Amino acid sequence: MQAIVKEKRAPGLSVKSVPKPTPGKGEVLIAVRHAGVCGTDLHIADWDPWAQGRIKPPIVVGHEFAGEIQGLGEGVTGLRIGQLVTAEGHIVCGHCLQCRTGNSHICKNTRIIGVDRDGAFAEYIVMPTTNVLTLSGIPTEVGAIMDPMGNAFHTVLTAEIPGSTVFVVGCGPIGCFAVGIARAAGATKVIASDVNPKRLALAEKMGANVVINAAKEDVVRTVITETDGEGADVVCEMSGVPSALHQAFASVRLGGRVQLLGIPKGDVPINFADEIIFKGITLYGVIGRRMYQTWHQMRRFLIGGQFDPRPVITHKFPLAKIEEALSVIRSGDAGKVILEIV
């Protein structure tokens, strides 16, 4: 089968033919139809310090996908050939303290497809049935981005949203999803900031009531004014940019909540007393998707028609055009970029 492979401990990815996998006990074989391209794939392609410490080539990359079940391993029940599915890409141990207390998203033994084992930028992938979710009418191009969309659902829905003002800091694809989810979940006002006008336009399309160009406007003052002098009830930090992190803390109201998803490159100096403690705020670190609460909430929002992520999808490429897909992500102007494998 055709796949995108990280072959060597050096920059670059290869499009090549690799053996088609066989489903083992409790696993299914899925023919991939759509796959989402993510910043993580860019790190792996560029072979940055994180990739150098984590990836063991050769490996098939890609972790966001949806497709059709075409083979069942031994002992698989409850799934059938022909079903359209997506999957949680974090394969967890099921026996650590976190897994046994309903917190598998922070399992200490997590292995991620396309990072720690073969991934989804291929014609076929094998997944354990525990991780497979049926699409039930959700199109595969939407199913393929339920992993990053799930990060946004996790970020937004673990805060109290109905009747709240929400400030989304950073309008990459996950930030844009967060804007639409916050509106769908009953936020009264959603404010979004970014430095890129194209991304701000996407946030507006997803329902942002107010957008702030952080390169030109006073972000904190605008949020305070737009929230009757209080600050936002909930701030979702989706950028990881140090200046934006300080804006997040300065824009949240006293006693508010800051959801942290964006990953800063290095250390960020924080004034704990003034930015966090004296404001009485709550911080929540977002990693992955709650298994499987986030997935069920997301399926219901999608199937119920309350939330449609498709305006955020700006580019589609065939599998072999991975380099073009990565370069539109590098440009910073793209929304969500997906690969079509059919």
Ligand code: ZN
């Ligand atoms: Zn575990």
